[in-house]
Amino acid sequence: MAELATLKEYLSVLKPKVLLWVYCETNDLTDLIQERRSLLINYLDPLYTQGLVLKQREIDDALMSYTELMAFGGTATIRLAGLLRGLFQVDNYNGRVEELIKLSYVWKLLAGIFKPTPESSVEQVTPSVSPQDLDLFKQIVKSAKDTVYDWGGKMIFVYLPQFERYAETGQANPHYQTVLSIVSELKIPIVDIVPVFWRQPDPLDLFPFRQPAHYTPEGYDIVAQEIRRFLQMEMPLQSSPPL
Template sequence: MTPLEPGLGRLAGLLLMWGAMLCMALFAVLVWRHGLSLHYLVMLALAVMLGFSVRLPASFKINIALLGLSTLVSVYGAELLLTYSGSAITSLGAHAWLSFPQDGNVRVAAERMKTVQETHRTFDTRSRLEVVLDMRAHGVMAYPDVFPMVLFAPSSGEHIRSVLAGQRGEFLPVAGMGMTTTVFCNESGEYIVYESDEHGFHNPRGIWERRPAEIVALGDSYTHGVCVPSEKGFVAVIRAQHPATVNLGVNSHGPLTSLATLKEYGPTLKPKLVLWFYYEGNDLRDLDGWEKNSPLLMKYVSSPFSQHLFERQPEIDQALRRYLDTAIAQATSPAPVPFEAIVKLHHLRQALQSFYERRPVEQGLPAELLKHLSQRGAPATAGDLQLFERILAEARTTAETWNGRLVFVYLPTWERYRIPELASKDRDRVLGIARRLNLHVVDLHPVFATHPDPMALFPFRRYAHYNEAGHRLVGEEVLKHIESF
């Protein structure tokens, strides 16, 4: 035994006793706050082990104390690093609409970026929020695009409500702010930024003066124009031949939101043709996942209900600006991380779980993506299909009130050509509904399938929205049908 060993042994014993008392205290606090849980017993077991270690010889106590301290520093150092890290990949991993809404998780986003970089191109890794703040720093008052889905307050019940309220109670804008620099999206390495029209849609300003309109387009992000330049989207391709074409498509719109948009703005525009762009990837998922849970949206199905949004644009602009300014302020000044989350190693456990889930995958695709596509392609319930038919019938009836005609355009997904077994199982039933309602159907799947290389219609051949070639193909095919009317 060295001369220092007795003193170090006593110090190690003291540290071990403090450790045991700390573990006991944490166990008691956690049980008091949350009730007894099996994984809290780890604290109790550790307290017993540390208390028992005090009785061991000095050399053992010193080694155990050193091992415990080094482990504690390493583990909580990693936790703090993960908690306060501001890296681009971490921001991508946050499931937030201020980040990359088209990427379900960090791994899919990272692989997209890697693919772009392998082509010797740069990829703008900033989040949408960072782009907005950078533009503002250069004197441009930009805002991220905002869409109806994010305006609903979280709810554990059957019904959801918009977070916005006006003098008439709850209200839900179906588009963004008017006349606003809008930071949209990024799938190919560069952000798309556009100037919204007078009513918050993705159109050239002044287009609302062309009334009555010739064509109105309804749909989700594909119709909105994700993620190609404004003049390259398929609605823009149609507009090049038919100037009085108004795009009412908005990111995240599902069938109910599209119907609401038609009822709010259609009577003002009175278009000859209403192009209903149905995206097989998530339209029925949107209907089931959130739209039908909104009593406000459900009013559009079987009644002449209207929020009179066309006349309320100043109110919409004010409400959305207030909402976005609050969201941006909260995102740039996040609330302090709860101390308990750090104690429980919340971020480290999440990182380890993500690493563990990176198991080998088939066909060279991330397991997370395959799981997402499998869930998305599952058959819809009979009730959802019936509701979808009611929505389409109501849209047809609405268009007929001004002698307009509803045309149903079926948009296929990436997986239909890359992993056909995961594509939507509802294709035949959806097309059957449209034909049963005597709608003119434009089915883009045969056009994509006979293309020499369907995967070339998607950015870098990866899971994403259509690229410029894909948008051009859709626009040109729809034009062929329009000219035949």
């Protein structure tokens, strides 16, 4: 629902011709269990808005206050450096915080700490999603599509797979077909990355250290190339009427 809120608060002002609704099967459905009990549920009302685009100064102030609170009186960078020193037992950083927190350096340290576990030991992911959650998902996606159509744009649904379906245990998300059926019923074009990853020599290489996580740069590049290919085939874009 956070995606729908972002769409209505900000993208309704920008009105892009094409909107990519990127869905991650790892947690996007299960997030609804919490989101349905939050302020975000109000965004199903076509007229609801907080006018956030006009409140950027207030938002910035709130974020700065939150950042200072999380830093407990010190800068976030210094606290992160202390955390890394303790985690990686790095004592000779000599105040070179910038080097210490470089992503490439952190990845190098992580590679030596986290040893890959056998793919066969990955536990099955069984999200506790109810029929009501699936119905809510359909309402959200339909509301998003209708909003985009109203400004003359087109919405494309991008399905991102999780690690578990490519592990040795082959635990596919149980809601995969249901989600695709809902989106198809709403007549929204779909870019399904699941078979795209299967076509790679070793799909697990698209995940850092062959572990459950976000994709590697190579994995994201494959996703981007597939979206680009799809858009090139779809152009010129024609908006379909709302259901």
